[in-house]
Amino acid sequence: MNRFSSFDWVPDFARGHVKEFRVRWALEEAGLPYSEMCISQDDKIAPAYLRKQPFGQVPCYDDGEVAMFESGAILLHIAEKSEVLMPRDPQGRARTMSWVFAALNSVEPAVSAVTHIDLFYKDEEWAKLRRPGAVEFLLLRLRQLAGWLGDREWLEDRFTAGDLMMTTVLRDVRQDDVIAQFPTLRAYRARGEARPAFQKAMRDHLALFANADAAA
Ligand SMILES: N[C@@H](CCC(=O)N[C@@H](CS)C(=O)NCC(=O)O)C(=O)O
Missing domain, CATH: 3.40.30.10 (Glutaredoxin)
Incomplete structure (x- = not known):
């Protein structure tokens, strides 16, 4: 079990x-x-x-x-x-693993940097100074991700564990003004959330x- x-x-x-x-x-x-x-x-x-x-x-x-x-x-x-969650062919497996790590290593740190400030430290002086740079880096990562996604439904040619992880990471972008700049990612996140x-x-x-x- x-x-x-x-x-x-x-x-x-x-x-x-x-x-x-x-x-x-x-x-x-x-x-x-x-x-x-x-x-x-x-x-x-x-x-x-x-x-x-x-x-x-x-x-x-x-x-x-x-x-x-x-x-x-x-x-x-x-x-x-x-x-x-993962295709059985070597290339499909490799791409799934790549996207799980990309979500955790390349995107989540950028998301967490801004979200932690907004949730826990927003009135601190250091946070006010740090936030613009953190937002700028998050926007870069989201722009890159949106660029890859283009008009695809999922990160590869089908849903995988990579999409599952990326959707959970994007759900932590709680700043409406940030995600609103990326309709592609907002729709992608909503597709993940709509799965039964x-x-x-x-x-x-x-x-x-x-x-x-x-x-x-
Ligand atoms: N890298 C860990 C992070 C797990 C994590 O941050 N868990 C949080 C809940 S979302 C937690 O248990 N926090 C309690 C704590 O850190 O004391 C993972 O992905 O499993």
Whole structure:
């Protein structure tokens, strides 16, 4: 059985954006059964959890055969189990892996730099000075990505784990004025979000926190 960790509660700003969602969405796309292991903010620093995820983060994952952490690595592991997420031919596999890493290494840092400022530091003097440069770099990365995408539906000739990861990264571009400059990317992100597996995974992800709110 595929099992991954998620938080039993997160604040509103994080709902829909917790990195556990990537794993949940991937398992839905692959049609694989799964269960979640809900942990609290206290549990994440307990020695037993740190043995599963050295940084005290979610997600970690276990399928009875392997135990692992890092959403990108987990996504690629799940993709090995399902052609829905990764073509079987060497070139298709290589392109899928390239896009998963591109999302995490080339795009996400640019997104996080701006989003972290806006969410956590926006009134700090250093953040006011840093933000314009961070936005400029994000715009560059988004321009490059939009340039690649052109009028394609997905990053390659079909949906892959690369699109799944890139969609989750683009969902963290919370600045409407930024994403509005890239109608191509906004439409691409919306295509990912419209997939039935995304919808189901998001419903279940959000239900976790709604249930926690109701129980409080
Ligand atoms: N690089 C990790 C990042 C995971 C991550 O940032 N998880 C966040 C939730 S979205 C978390 O657990 N934060 C709690 C913490 O860092 O203490 C991955 O992709 O799995």
